[in-house]
Amino acid sequence: MLLEMSPERFGVVFQVAKELPNVSDQVIESQKCTRTDASDLLRILRRVRGEIGETTVGVRFRLASESGEEPVFGPPVIEIIATSVDMTKWRRMLEAVCVSLGPEELFLRSGYRAEEVREALDSLR
Secondary structure, X not given: OEEEEOHHHHHHHHHHHOOHHHOOHHHHHHOOOOHHHHHHHHHHHHHHHHHOOOOOOEEEEEEOOOOOOXXXXXXXXXXXXXXXXXXXXXXXXXXXXXXXXXXXXHHHHHOOOHHHHHHHHHOOO
């Protein structure tokens, strides 16, 4: 599985992930995840955000066990290698942030409307 997104769409995902520390442990645990999972995701996304520059054309999520798909974006691209278990956990946690905050609070905290967030999170499937 190879998932690619523009730096702009990655920015939406990052803004949602930044709210993970503000979500209760019960919400995180309801997604069969731990606070450590949430911290790891945020750490990875912060690293990537720091690497995005003017010449970056995309962010690629690639499963650790697969390499056969042809990427859409050529260099310079930033790659995040993850297991399928990690990707599933990440999607569930990001979805939980959206549900936990609701559309108005999500907009106030992230600067993105629910539709924009939904579109970005759907690209992680």
